[in-house]
Amino acid sequence: MAARMRVAALISGRGSNLEALIEAARTPGYPAEIALVVSNVAGAAGLKHAAAAGIDSLVIEHGAYPDRETFDRAMDAVLRERKIDLICLAGFMRLLSPAFVTGWLGRLINIHPSLLPAFKGLHPHRQALEAGVKLHGCTVHFVTPEVDDGPIIAQAAVPVREDDDETALAARVLEAEHTLYPLAVRLIGGGQVSLQGQRTRISGIAAGNGDDVFINPGFHPAPDEE
Numbered sequence: 008m009a010a011r012m013r014v015a016a017l018i019s020g021r022g023s024n025l026e027a028l029i030e031a032a033r034t035p036g037y038p039a040e041i042a043l044v045v046s047n048v049a050g051a052a053g054l055k056h057a058a059a060a061g062i063d064s065l066v067i068e069h070g071a072y073p074d075r076e077t078f079d080r081a082m083d084a085v086l087r088e089r090k091i092d093l094i095c096l097a098g099f100m101r102l103l104s105p106a107f108v109t110g111w112l113g114r115l116i117n118i119h120p121s122l123l124p125a126f127k128g129l130h131p132h133r134q135a136l137e138a139g140v141k142l143h144g145c146t147v148h149f150v151t152p153e154v155d156d157g158p159i160i161a162q163a164a165v166p167v168r169e170d171d172d173e174t175a176l177a178a179r180v181l182e183a184e185h186t187l188y189p190l191a192v193r194l195i196g197g198g199q200v201s202l203q204g205q206r207t208r209i210s211g212i213a214a215g216n217g218d219d220v221f222i223n224p225g226f227h228p229a230p231d232e233e
Contacts, residue, residue, distance in 0.1 A: 013042040017082075017099040022053020023181065024118060026096040028062045029188030040195030043089050045082060047101055063089075069101055075077075076111040079107035079224060088144045093195060095188070096150065103153040112203055115150040116195070117129050118188050120180045122146060122162055127155035130181065132173045137212050145184045147191035149202065159163040161220040162201055163187040189221065194220070 008092040014032075025044065032041050042062040057064040065085060072078035078101075086094065096117040108115060121131035123146040127140075135143040144164040151157035160215050163183040167176060182207045195207060201208045209220050 009038075010035075012039040012092045012192075013194075014039050014093045014094045014095055015043040015045060015086055015089065015218075016041060016053075016097045016116055016193060018044060018046045018051055018053040018097050019048050019100040020049065020051055020053060020098050022056050022097060022182055023115035024095075025053045026056045028095065028097065028192060029062065031055060031193070037193060039093070039192050043086070044089060045085065047078075047099070052099060053098070075102065076104045079104045082159060083107055083110060093192070095192065097188070103150070105217075106124065108150055108152050112151070116147055116160065116191065117157075118145055118147050118184055118191075119152050119155050120145050120177065120184065122164065123148060123155060123159060128142070130173075132176045133169060136173065136176065141167055143180060145180050147187055149207070158202055158205055160185055160207050161191045161222070163222045165223075180192060185210065185223075190220075190222070202216055 014028070016028060018025055021080045028201045029041050031037055032039060041060070041062050044054065044062055046054055046064065047069045048068050049066045049068060052066050057135065059204070067078070067081055067085065069078045072081060092114065094111055094115045119131070120140065121127070126134040132143070142164045144162055147160045149157040149160065163185050163186060165179045199210045201210070212219065
């Protein structure tokens with residue numbers, strides 16, 4: 008049996024996507040293991056998920072370093088020492104330096120709460136509501152030096168309801184994230200994702216078999232429609 012891909016999750020806060028990845032990695036046959044959790048915040052709640060699962064975790068506080076590049080070099084050294092194959096940004100609230108991103112190009116992924124390339128940057132749910140879109144969602148993509156850019160691996164869509172506010176829409180998208188991120192990691196760990204310039208190619212997928220890279224976790228009817 009082939010060795011499982013070693014994944015490091017970088018977090019800054021609650022770590023709900025980390026929890027989803029940990030749960031997925033417990034599934035028999037899942038091709039990746041969460042080998043390390045790194046937080047730049049000592050009190051990050053997500054560290055408790057790592058401890059409960061018996062996963063090694065480290066705190067590398069960004070405030071202890073004079074600049075972003077020095078901090079990133081410290082993280083890079085740890086990740087390489089632990090022989091990490093893939094880095095998952097899971098609510099990591101720091102911009103990464105171009106040198107770090109370039110060094111991990113093709114092995115560094117992020118989940119962004121919008122259907123990229125729409126609504127990059129901060130407050131994507133607010134942007135979606137202001138734009139009046141009827142579909143919103145989340146995107147897993149390879150990280151490049153440009154913020155919220157890079158080849159798209161998988162997406163999930165959710166409906167935008169007439170009575171939505173940012174909180175309600177964010178909760179619906181977060182639920183989709185917890186399905187999408189483990190799917191994307193499974194595809195990468197299974198060798199099904201290849202980079203071709205600015206696009207990805209996903210092999211071994213047949214529509215409707217549960218491996219689709221664009222998923223709709225469910226158009227649940229509004230309460231007055233049930």
